[in-house]
Amino acid sequence: MKPTVVVGYDRTPPSERALIEAGREAAWRGASVTVVHAFHWMPVTAPMTYVPMSVQRSLTTAAEEAAADAVHTLNHRYPGMKVESAVVAGPAADALTEASRDADLLVLGNRGRGGFTGLLLGSVSTRALAFASCPTMIVRGTPRDLLDTIVLALDAEDPAEELLEFAFAEASHRDARLRVVNARDLDWGRAARAEQGDAQDAGKAEEAEEADRARAQVLTDVRGALGRLLSPWLTRHPRVRLSTEVADGTPGAVLTAATTHADLVIVGAHRHADGHPGMRLGPVTQTLLHHADCPVVVVPRA
Known part of the structure; x- marks a missing residue:
């Protein structure tokens, strides 16, 4: 049809x-x-x-x-x-x-x-x-000329076939760059780093360094997971110009900032579990719907 x-x-x-x-x-x-x-x-x-x-x-x-x-x-x-x-x-x-x-x-x-x-x-x-x-x-959002960039808000640990299919198809339709953003708030060790300037305890410095190493490892692991997840989709849509970003920060704030330089942001929302039509809008989706600086597409997903 x-x-x-x-x-x-x-x-x-x-x-x-x-x-x-x-x-x-x-x-x-x-x-x-x-x-x-x-x-x-x-x-x-x-x-x-x-x-x-x-x-x-x-x-x-x-x-x-x-x-x-x-x-x-x-x-x-x-x-x-x-x-x-x-x-x-x-x-x-x-x-x-x-x-x-x-x-x-x-x-x-x-x-x-x-x-x-x-x-x-x-x-x-x-x-x-x-x-x-x-x-x-x-x-x-702000009316402006097309920037040929789409942002996809994607959780590498909970991806959805429907969300990826829509995003890659949309980028293909528009001949636009697809910028996949995964944001997570990694606040480990921040309290220790804040106290480090006042404390003479060498253990505090070691604790902060260990937290930084753990944070860097998580970001590296997520980048690898995103690469493995997106590779088959890029094979199906070879014309799509793909970039990925793993950011340490509050997801709503990171994604809202990304919409300043985008034509569209795509986010998923779970369907109602009782079989009724419609979607359950999570906090990140709600934030984008109220504060994004470009149109927002909400894709229903399982």
């Missing part, structure tokens, strides 16, 4: 950015695009009252016009691309997750109409992530 990219659109600036990203992704993948616009009926304010049919028709017409504008934008940018629209009355997150159930990618802005300026991640995006069953991109 031809791949499909689903994008949420509501005429807000974040959704305009999401629409452009969805078009790029579809062009790189040779995919079609489905533009989803959800709207709510005007609420009834008192018992035994109703919303006039003319008002309902106006709301529906406005929603259809918004979706048509988005379709026109993509058709103008990408002649020949198949672009469809879906207008749904009801909660936006539910409409988006249902429309993207069999999609290759869901693309959302970081905020919608209900958000305020200081809001880092809107309620629709948050709920959609919690129930999405396909890779989901949240478009955020």
